[in-house]
Amino acid sequence: MKHDKIERNLGILAILTMLAISAGGMVEIVPLFFIKETVEKVEGVRPYTPLELRGRDIYIREGCYLCHSQMIRPFRDEALRYGHYSLAAESKYDHPFQWGSKRTGPDLARVGNKYSNEWQTQHLIAPRSLVPQSVMPNYPWLIKNALDYSDIQKRMLALRTTGVPYSNSQAEYERNVTEFGADVAKQLHIPDAEKNLIGQEQLNNYDGKADQVTEMDALVSYLQVLGTMVDFKKYADDEFVKYR
Known part of the structure; x- marks a missing residue:
């Protein structure tokens, strides 16, 4: 009592x-x-390039996270469908993270390079042209809208204050060369952000249009990098990987 x-x-x-x-x-x-x-610490994880970063912003703007999670749980059924479970280190540069709590569509943590750029572009324009049962909205304006990257340096500087190692000086650039390698370090250098953004789009031409950098270019570049930073072949003995 x-x-x-x-x-x-x-x-x-x-x-x-x-x-x-x-x-x-x-x-x-x-x-x-x-x-x-x-x-x-997981080898391969790096901050997003300027183009990928703008794509992530568009992903959030369009509410993609409301139907797609980016967190594969450590269960056998998850591994069978999506691949290796998500590692905490994969989200270390995500502000905010995109783990999600609901799946109307599939988890996107390993969607990078699973489909071609052409497939991703067409799927975003008209999802049911590729997946008849899809309930995903059409996003045709993404390929029409020119990408606004005038403030990309400010976006990178803002993330820098949260600990994302974008460089803004020669010393920081050299640090990133040591940490990530020269090719990645160039992409993370804030003074060259616009040049790097345009260069990545011209090299990959994500949306198939060569005349301008579009929001589609940015979003597809972001989708194509998800899950590709970590070499999961090194986890070949993991009990969840063997079910793939």
Whole structure:
């Protein structure tokens, strides 16, 4: 009956509740102060290039995350359908992350290079032309809209304040060369953002149109990089990979 007295006394109940919350919080939080890194270091994970970054912004703007998650859970059925479960390190440069909580469409964590650029473009323009049962809306304006990248440097600078290692000086550039290699470091250098964005689009021509950089170029470039940074062949002994 002691719990009955506690439940009837608002003051004692509030104090005991706070103590319980404090104890639980300490158990959860204190160990993190003694861990050097809470996210494991995984080779290959890098920040997005300027074009991929703008594509991610469009992905968020169009609400794609409302129907597609980017988090493969560590269950056999998930591995069979999508591949290796998502690693925390894969989202270390995502602000905000795109894990999602609902799947009307498939998970996109491993969609990169699964389909061609042409397929992705057509699927975004008219999904049911490729997947008759799809309930996905059409996005025809993406291939018509010229991509606005006038503020790409500001977007990268904003992410830099959150810890994303975009470089804005020669010293930071050299650091990225050591960390990611020269080719990636060039893409992460903020002063060259516009040039790098245009160069990536011209090299890959994601939407099949050579006359301008479109929002379609940016979005497809983002989709095509998802899940491609980590070489999961190194995880060949993982019990979830063997079901692929």
